[in-house]
Amino acid sequence: MYTTWVLGFPSGNEQGSYLTIDLGGSNLRVCWITLNGRDPESSKHDINLAQHKYEIKDDMKTGEASELWKFIAVSLQKFIQDHDLNGKAQEPLRLGFTFSYPAIQDYIDQGVLQTWTKGFDIKNVEGKDVASQLREAMKRLELPVELIAVINDTTGAMIASAYNDPDTVIGAIFGTGCNAAYMDKISNIPKLSNNEQTQSLDPETPMAINCEYGAFDNSRTVLPVTKYDSTIDEDSPRPGEQAFEKLSAGLYLGEIYRLILLDLNSNKILLKNHNLKDNKKFSEPYCIDTALLSSLEDDTSSSLSESARALEEKFDIVLSEEELLLSQLIAHLIAIRGARLCACGIAAICRHQNITKGHVAADGSVANKHPRFKRRWARALGEILDWEENDWSKDEDDQNVGPIMLTSAEDGSGIGAAVIAAMTIERWEKGQRAGILGRNEK
């Protein structure tokens, strides 16, 4: 549970132009965003957004910190040049940085990485302040940029969504990783009980909490796991960490499926005349993505011929109809377990906060691209929270209709980061500086 120093939901009146960067899985996304305020006619927000994605090469994910920060600063430099931002907008350009890893934040413009997650393993960043590492790299290139806020993707999703939808109560990511953020009042946050900075604040002031519940049950005392889960953990760059995430997030679902098929094959239950271990393509760890699992689940072609073709094309595997049915069932089980666990995380927040209705603004590949995810998630949430059956199970369009609803989050790492930067600057200018390191001290 990490404090974020995002104090409350946006008013909706936030304005201005901001640079944002998002260090995601395979790309660095850079945006230039202008919040123009509400359009008086539609009362919707008028927002301009220009963006570019810069590919993060695989070797960078396990390389040196200096390479990472240099890559980010050079990409920013290129973006500023390509979009002709130098000298045109207010200087320095104000930057919101979405850094979606567990980081302790004593200030909103600082974040000490605790551990890399989601397969990243860059040396010399853990235990360090990512904001100052980025600032140094930007200084070296003399970029006219000031880092205003470091945010988590879940907080970004919550704030960007609340900017437009006042019913938003939680921001969640069900994607490569899984995690959520919610608001709590400062007096409820034990970590802040002796914090000097909060002395000037009303104890009722809300603050966004980044749960980092992907790390739930790292002690492995609560959740049942299979031998496949144990293999995934042991072979990961950080064994013992992100226990909950390794059972439920998109990065791992395909790999669980691959390990099960390998096991069934070595026990001669599947593909008796083929040794999957000798199959070069299939023996590559993490070669199966969530998209393949969801298309397998949703295959309505006769004799599952579409899945048969996909598996043959990708991995030179020819499964019989029975074997295809078995592998479809396995895909179902993995996805159902994942969706139900994702509901557990949200249910825990709802119970803790007595949330009985509202919108859970979710982003991420599993939430958006897996067609059955929402339905399964809602069913599990309804079971845990004891919803009346009629409240939530009568949908006809495969949409969830419970009192706590999954909605598609607005762009958290773009608009969310920009809105948080605007909120932070506004606080600073009003002299409300709790949790902001700020310009003078840096």
Ligand code: GLC
């Ligand atoms: C991982 C990260 C967390 C992030 C989540 C979703 O769990 O540790 O910070 O929010 O993935 O991207």
